Amino acid sequence: MNAAIVGCGNIAGFYDTPDSDEILTHAHAFALCKITELIACCDINEMSLQKFSSVWRSDIRTYLSVDEMLKKEDIDLLVIASNTESHFDVLEKVLLKTDIKHIICEKPFVSNMREYSKIHELIEKKNPNLLINFIRCFDPSINGVKKLLEKGKLGAVLGFSARVNKGLYHNGSHVLSLVEHFFGEINKFEANGASVIDGDIYGSFWMQTKQTSGVLINFDSSEFSIFEMEIVCQKGVIKIQKSGFDIRVYKAKESKKVKGTKELKLHKKYPNSLKYYAKNSLEFLLDKNSKEQLEKHLSISSKLLKIRENLLKGESCNLQ
8 A cells, every 4th residue: 555645744754763662653654554655755845855765765755746746656545744734735636636545634634614614525525534633532542441431430420621732723622532532522612711822722621511521721831741631530530641641540449548538549550552643543544444433523623623713703612
């Protein structure tokens, strides 16, 4: 299966190397997959292309133009890892002018609702095997948490809280995708003290699903990366820490310190499977992806666009 990448940035090929234990880039996932071969890549920056091919393979064909690459190469699987503003143009060209069936598109999906509507219409016509790369939804340990919640091992979910940096539409989108992954569709979303910085939204937010409700806080000036989520249940707490590389379950046990009370004790630590997130996404695309899965992530992408556009206008977030 011939693979190609548009956008030779960090997630395409620079978060890891061919010798890394982690599989954090699309290039690494392609290199290790038995049925894929990375034959071409495209970027508007020639130095990025040179650096990319020097790390991953000198015989990878490089292009400064998406049109030229799509015209000259026989591509079965395309990764769109360029900046969000370019996603619409690339997706439109691929869906209108090629027969490429398998596509991984990094999130955020597109830039506005006009673009979303046009691409959604093309998706309905062409029916591609498209994966929007909300990486945690394809992570085995995250899906272990999902099963734990579904089986009610910790009792009813009482609520959740999350803390991230970068904007609501960027890092915050991973939280919203996880909320819907765990608890079903978000039907209410409210902002409290939100501010606009570089076209994205920062502040504190409350959201509700049929099952539960919770809060998200995102920060604009932290000097470190943060992505944390805590789910509080009747009988324990689940902590997703260090961006999801550390997931622990705590259960309520009789306290040895204060009689008649219970305290949280570590019950289980999930394996760090997120360190293989590029591999997880590729395998999900090829083995498990479905129209139902695509529709879920199209829906959350649409919801995020509506929320952002309403907040940028200073309006409330009506999701009905």
